[in-house]
Amino acid sequence: MAGHDFVMFDLIAKKRDGGEFDAAEIEFWLRGMLDGSIPDYQTTALLMAIYFRGLSEHETFLLTDAIVRSGEVLDLSGLPGCKADKHSTGGVGDKTTLIAMPLAAACGLTIVKMSGRSLGKTGGTADKLEAVPGFRLTLSPKELRRQAEAERLVLMTQSNNLTPADKRLYALRDLTATVDSLPLIAASVMSKKIAAGADVIVLDVKFGRGAFMPDAESAVRLAELMVKLGRQAGRQIAALITSMEAPLGRAVGNALEVWEAAETLKGHGVPDLRLLSLALTGEQLYLSGLAATRRDGFRLAGQALDDGRGLDKFLRFLQAQGGDTAKLEQGGFLQAKTQLAVSVPRGGYLQAVDAAQVAGIVQHLGAGRLKLEDKIDYQVGVWFDKQRGDKIAAGESLAHVYAESEEQAKAAAEALLAACTFGDVPPELPPLIYGAVTAAGFIPWAELQQDYQ
Numbered sequence: 001m002a003g004h005d006f007v008m009f010d011l012i013a014k015k016r017d018g019g020e021f022d023a024a025e026i027e028f029w030l031r032g033m034l035d036g037s038i039p040d041y042q043t044t045a046l047l048m049a050i051y052f053r054g055l056s057e058h059e060t061f062l063l064t065d066a067i068v069r070s071g072e073v074l075d076l077s078g079l080p081g082c083k084a085d086k087h088s089t090g091g092v093g094d095k096t097t098l099i100a101m102p103l104a105a106a107c108g109l110t111i112v113k114m115s116g117r118s119l120g121k122t123g124g125t126a127d128k129l130e131a132v133p134g135f136r137l138t139l140s141p142k143e144l145r146r147q148a149e150a151e152r153l154v155l156m157t158q159s160n161n162l163t164p165a166d167k168r169l170y171a172l173r174d175l176t177a178t179v180d181s182l183p184l185i186a187a188s189v190m191s192k193k194i195a196a197g198a199d200v201i202v203l204d205v206k207f208g209r210g211a212f213m214p215d216a217e218s219a220v221r222l223a224e225l226m227v228k229l230g231r232q233a234g235r236q237i238a239a240l241i242t243s244m245e246a247p248l249g250r251a252v253g254n255a256l257e258v259w260e261a262a263e264t265l266k267g268h269g270v271p272d273l274r275l276l277s278l279a280l281t282g283e284q285l286y287l288s289g290l291a292a293t294r295r296d297g298f299r300l301a302g303q304a305l306d307d308g309r310g311l312d313k314f315l316r317f318l319q320a321q322g323g324d325t326a327k328l329e330q331g332g333f334l335q336a337k338t339q340l341a342v343s344v345p346r347g348g349y350l351q352a353v354d355a356a357q358v359a360g361i362v363q364h365l366g367a368g369r370l371k372l373e374d375k376i377d378y379q380v381g382v383w384f385d386k387q388r389g390d391k392i393a394a395g396e397s398l399a400h401v402y403a404e405s406e407e408q409a410k411a412a413a414e415a416l417l418a419a420c421t422f423g424d425v426p427p428e429l430p431p432l433i434y435g436a437v438t439a440a441g442f443i444p445w446a447e448l449q450q451d452y453q
């Protein structure tokens, strides 16, 4: 840092006392953290100071920019068409990427997407795709280009060279109870999205029992910050704010979610999953200019689903990356050793399904990891035969558990019944989509839904 001789001690004290950093100070910190000249205990002290004192919008932008520049930035400019990306802050049963990205590619966008592995309660798209036998998540630059040109859809694990500062910061935050900071989350998510090179970014910011953000208001605040960061980096960006009180769709678990994505693309999807997948696709089409209005974007996405182009694109993409799709197309894809129907002792309406508890149950069955090195079981999980609001008769099946043993299946079935609430009257369910944060401001569901007809 020519001309600057900061001492990390002073930076920690400055933030502790509510001061504001400039670009050189943030650069000094990240560089020192990565080259080892600043010890982790000082970085974690600063993270805790930021947790309590926050970062201004300008500081958050500077931090995001410095994280982006800490590694490689993908240059997608040589690829055809408008490059789009979609990101979810993480949810239970959230397989919308597997539906929205083939639809977006089928409608003319180019998707080169980096996806994470699951950690903790939420599943990662990378793990879901590995449930398809033979599917490869690492491609050479030449393979990437060839596939992007031929199929317009590539999905890989994040390159190690992208945003190394985020990797380090996240690992330290995870150990020091400093993950839950709005500016740190926004800088972490947006640095990865910006470094991944897309022109158009659509975020799905989730709130509720199965999400990072506890309520809609905090999800809107996070989305507003991320949309600002994206715009400052010159990207077209918007965010949908969506509820994660109950699992999305019917499936939770890797192979089960791939199966449900394919079923949805075949036209057999449940309304919540179909709506959100089309809304996320439509927003990308609208932001890219391929659709003149949000309503047109939603309509074009629906057409690509209904006429089978989305399914065709999904299968071709899986095959192009080595996936064997025969069982996905013809049956036999779901191969857990035990399948157990979970029937309810008395009838009523399914009022609530606790997404966080379901995530824990499925993780316990072996579908998720606690540490990145943990092995996961692609076949285990839960398929809900009923969703919130459905009527269910005594003895009828609420769900099917897919497990490696009868014992595990029985334990999961019991826990599943405890995670669900039943009542005598139909529940009043709030809309899945709370609203959208766009460059023009917040649009509530009451207004937004007119575009989703």
Ligand code: URA
Binding pocket: 170, 179, 184, 185, 186, 188, 189
């Ligand atoms: N996801 C991220 O990538 N970063 C965060 O800080 C939180 C969620």
